[in-house]
Amino acid sequence: GNSVTQMEGPVTLSEEAFLTINCTYTATGYPSLFWYVQYPGEGLQLLLKATKADDKGSNKGFEATYRKETTSFHLEKGSVQVSDSAVYFCALSDSSSYKLIFGSGTRLLVRP
């Protein structure tokens, strides 16, 4: 069945460092791909999405490109801030039932 695999956390970075969180997926058909962020004590917020191959989603300095050939959707940011500390979830939208299938989440901790 469809699945999403994320890199294990936590990821600890210093402020202004470059961030990459790896995400790969297994899916039939043509899923849409999403990154959601969960700040401490809060719900999930959509960070960005891409709906077809080679699409790049971007928001708040974060980017991810839908790579069909490598079945990946890695999240990147050029310069992280302390306020980016959160848990990041990669997800795909199942093209048959439209439910979201989530990865296990990656906790990011940014130190000043």
Added chain:
Amino acid sequence: DSGVTQTPKHLITATGQRVTLRCSPRSGDLSVYWYQQSLDQGLQFLIQYYNGEERAKGNILERFSAQQFPDLHSELNLSSLELGDSALYFCASSVLGSRSTDTQYFGPGTRLTVL
């Protein structure tokens, strides 16, 4: 603020009891989804409703049920509660829920603790 509201924010109850979680979708959204977030299972899809009708079901236990009302709000009912049901329960909504490109907007969640 996503525009999706959930009540209550916290719920503490005992094993064997029954609780109801409530969700109001964003204005104009017809589809509602329920997800469970637990430490051991991660984020799992439970069930989807579209305009009052059940559309998709995940690994939802038989002790759990849901419905969507004519005003589009939804309720998730959990009965015969067990310790393992302690989790964060999220509601999400989307415009249609019939396209994989639809974005799901999440509420703040209801934290259920079963003692």
